[in-house]
Amino acid sequence: MNLDEFIQSAAVNETPPSGLAAPLVALWYAEKGDWQAAHNVAQDIHNKEGSWVHAHLHREEGDLWNARYWYERAGRAESKKALLEERREMIASLLT
Numbered sequence: 001m002n003l004d005e006f007i008q009s010a011a012v013n014e015t016p017p018s019g020l021a022a023p024l025v026a027l028w029y030a031e032k033g034d035w036q037a038a039h040n041v042a043q044d045i046h047n048k049e050g051s052w053v054h055a056h057l058h059r060e061e062g063d064l065w066n067a068r069y070w071y072e073r074a075g076r077a078e079s080k081k082a083l084l085e086e087r088r089e090m091i092a093s094l095l096t
Contacts, residue, residue, distance in 0.1 A: 003092045007031060023049040027091050030057060048074045049094065055079075056086060 001009075001017065006024075009017055010031035020028065022045045029038035035057065042054040055070030060083050071078045079086045 001095060003088065003095065006091055006095065007088075021049075021094065023053045024091065024094050026050075026053045026057070027087060027094070030060070030087060031091070035060065052076055052090065056083070056090060059083065059086075 001020075006028070010028050016025045016028040022041055026038045026041035026045070029035075029041060030053075039054075039057050042050055042057055044050075045053065051070045051074035055067045055074055055076070056079070058064075058067035058070060059079065061067075068078055081089070
């Protein structure tokens with residue numbers, strides 16, 4: 001699956017494609033605009049990728065203090081990019 005197919009899937013499907021890793025499932029829900037479902041998935045991922053997604057979601061929520069905490073857990077600098085740009089880069093990175 002590539003980035004365009006991922007985005008299209010979120011636009012037209014009710015459930016994420018089978019076989020996606022948990023961080024991508026969370027980002028799939030975020031792409032659909034379902035922050036709560038995305039967060040529910042992300043908070044159960046206990047690795048750096050999950051922390052990165054969790055950071056993005058808290059940044060989207062506007063909880064920057066919490067986002068900074070999760071960026072630190074992910075070993076990444078806090079993003080200053082537009083939210084959609086950051087999310088699309090994350091998806092592309094995690095799909096490879």
